[in-house]
Amino acid sequence: MPHLFIRGIDPERVRAASAMLTEELAEICECPPDYFAFECLTTAAVFAGEFVASYPFVEVAWFDRGREAQDRFARAVDRHLREALGLPEMEVAFRTYRQRDYYANGESLGAQEPDGETDSEELGVLREANRKLAEDLRKARKALAAAAGGGMSTKLREALRE
The missing domain is CATH 3.30.429.10 (Macrophage Migration Inhibitory Factor)
Known part of the structure; x- marks a missing residue:
């Protein structure tokens, strides 16, 4: 390889x-x-x-x-x-x-890696998805605030923060 x-x-x-x-x-x-x-x-x-x-x-x-x-x-x-x-x-x-999905002589090459490293690719994908969701949420909050004329209730604002 x-x-x-x-x-x-x-x-x-x-x-x-x-x-x-x-x-x-x-x-x-x-x-x-x-x-x-x-x-x-x-x-x-x-x-x-x-x-x-x-x-x-x-x-x-x-x-x-x-x-x-x-x-x-x-x-x-x-x-x-x-x-x-x-x-x-x-x-x-x-x-x-991915090393964990590649086998040589019946053994996964990922089995030799320290714990956690085999999932680094998946973790990167999840972090990117999380970043995109956070950005989408930020945009939705901004649009909602603009639509409400900035007069959002305290309860609604706190609910959106959660």
């Missing part, structure tokens, strides 16, 4: 670029080079009833390493594949796995 699924690029060209790309990605991800897997997928693309060349596309399956690392990772893949191989276009997409 990380695992790169590559389509629309000749496997021999990927092989030629893979050594230098792996070195840079290992630095970005702060992991050994042997953690990386490259798979060149043979696909059949169809458009308007005809077979056409597959669009160059790299899907990265990995554990989240933050936005900065993801941006650097995508730029490195683009530089080593699209630019170096002279491709006019290429896209990179990320699929993020």
Whole structure:
């Protein structure tokens, strides 16, 4: 892990670029080079009833390493594949796995984490939802106060605070 699924690029060209790309990605991800897997997928693309060349596309399956690392990772893949191989276009997409949901030899990788860390992604989602709800409540209170002409009763104001 990380695992790169590559389509629309000749496997021999990927092989030629893979050594230098792996070195840079290992630095970005702060992991050994042997953690990386490259798979060149043979696909059949169809458009308007005809077979056409597959669009160059790299899907990265990995554990989240933050936005900065993801941006650097995508730029490195683009530089080593699209630019170096002279491709006019290429896209990179990320699929993020949670460690607790990823198993190696029947064992969850999340089982090795200290308590609480396996739920950090879910906690982040819940915090963002809470932030949005708090903002919506603030806006509703402001609109209600404006509609009431600022003459809201003390009981109603206290009920809204709760």
